[in-house]
Amino acid sequence: MWAFIVRKLLYNVPVYLGIIAILMLALRVNDPTYTFLGKNATKDQQDRLRTSMGLDDPFAVQYGRLLGKVFTLDFSEDSWAQPGRSVRAIMISAIPKSLSITIPTLIIATFVSIWIALVAAYFRGRPPDKTLMILAVLGMSISYLVYILFGQFFGAFLPDQPGGIGTPFAITGYEPWLLGEHADPWNWVTYCMLPVLIGVIVTIGYDTRFYRAVMVEETGKDYIVTAMAKGATKPKIMFVHMLKNAMIPIITRVMATLPFLITGSILVEVYFKIPGMGNELISAIKGNDFPVVQAFVAVFAAFFIVSVILTDVLYALVDPRVRLS
């Protein structure tokens, strides 16, 4: 197993080097001095800023410098757009805010969609199944933006108007709810619950279809026939025999989404003005804030690669038929 892990890690070194190089190249198409100095800057000012940002070094030197920082885990460089805040400080303050939305979303969405999928698979081919699957396709076809806009309108804006029924949700914003001086757990309901609900509704369509397909495939297997021949009841077959085996692809899918938790849900964060990682990233990209984007991608890609390898290893541990080769 250790040989497998080491081999996989080595195989992913070029991938890691590649994504950082591609990202740095794509970022450097724009001239950041323009953003920070404006149109009327003199050539001299621009040159000086470029030198202080280290942008007039050859690309290889800049690349090496970034890699050096990543491998020594040195994220103390200041952000360009928010002077005085280090990249580390930005990530440390933003990632927990993203997680306080993405983790509940993932948990709730997974549980709810496994249950819906079980119901659909139980009634396979009959009206409840068909209705649920039609609803899933309908839900998938509505744009994420529409959910966000109307979710905020009907969840937070309309009930808050004079004569409305009142709402616990804030229209936009974020306050700490777990850590920090003025943390109040109720803040989670006020600021995070509506985004979480919207995120759940958006993902449920996709997840339900996937889980149902997995379960339907599982019900065609021999061990189900055996269980039926032995006289096990249908609910027992569905919830005990089948669900256990269907868990493997389900866990694989959930594992694959884990690294994406730290990105946060970009659209939700931007629209609800939650200062999470997604929001910071988009404003960093639009503000030519190279250090933030580069550091985030370096961290994310590392997470991603490690989680892919871990998934393979866990897979082999759980299922003895799978060999790591």
Next chain:
Amino acid sequence: MFARLRNSRGYRKFTRNRGAMVALGVIGAYTAIFILVWFFGVLTRADARERVLPRNTPGWLEKQSVEDRFNALTWYVESHLGSAIPSDLATRPDAQDALRRAALGERRIIDAPPERVLELWADLRAKHKETDDLFLDLEDAENEILDIRLIIADTTSSGGPEDEIASLREELAELEPEAAQLRAEFESSLAGAEAALTELMPMPKGWAGIVYGFRTFLGSNAIGQSISVHAFYSIKIAFQIGLVVATACVVIGTALGAAAGFFGGWIDALVMWLVSTLSSVPYLVLLAVLSFMFTGSQLFDNPVDRPELQLVKLYVAMGLTFWVGTARVIRGEVMKIRSLEYVQAATAIGFSRPYIVVRHIIPNTFHLMFINFSLLFIAAIKNEVILSFLGLGVSGQPSWGAMINDAKDDLTNYFFWTVGSASVLMFGLVLAFNIVSDALQDAFDPKHVA
């Protein structure tokens, strides 16, 4: 190649799926609109820029309140016609030109001698003035009633003297019929003024009437442009982005995936390196970075002079990002096909390897190319909207994303027409494609799990 496809079992299974056939019909309708707009120029960006109504006029389903109608009339009289009709109209040689410029879409100022136009215009202004005065009176009367009601409520709750409440109630009983009468007068005066407006700017008849009806049936956006023109023109933008991105991704993905799967070795290693590299960063971040490369460029971010080139950033960003999935799928399928007997037979006959790939292997992945095409088409349309919303996509020209982005604040004024029209049209197209790609998957790739 299509004859073989038509005789396959998958094709028969697909055409027997009634839902998929209906969805194909819907896609056909959208395609027809796309061709009409793109090839025949039925709607243009200039049409979308033209003002046709006062700002934020609701569509045909929603009945406007009297106050809104009055505000709309005031807009016609004070802003639009007030600046469009010159006072020296009778003596100007280019009087007709000046009047033509005052048109709102197909709705023009009456084709009559300048004296007659001025007469109607004076009549309209007089009637509007009368309505305006009545409106002020009405407002005063209704405010007074409101005040008295508040006082009554206050006195009652603080246990004030009974006789005072009684006298206030009497006063209220006197004022209320007066206000009702004022309101009736105001409404009839408003109707008269509106009739005067219609006389000056008659509703277009015949073909022009149909065109005007189309332009106004979904109302107008925050600057008075037609929502329906925007929403239907956006079909062209969506198709353009969907077709270009899906075609590019299917071509790139198939070429690289087939090469990787068939030749193996360093080609496979290189392609898989690219695939894993591009998937190790969230795709929306990659899309944002790639499309931001073009932002601020004179050539690629200039919706006024070069609107078509603004779409290039979306093509590039999505084209470089989305081929990855197709390449993975095709590679897997090609690796499976590579060891089949007919490929060995072709090798034994002595065909060259590139020939075998093009002639014998790629045609057997057509079903996957179709499925991926329809999936990518949906992804492109959805992500155009998302990128435009983040300010990295289309702006300054019609597109569903730009419409939703521009009108998101209108929701708090209870104006849903812009967001609603864009969402409904987009929903129809995406739903139809979802159904078709599901049916394609069922028919041609039944072993696939979601």
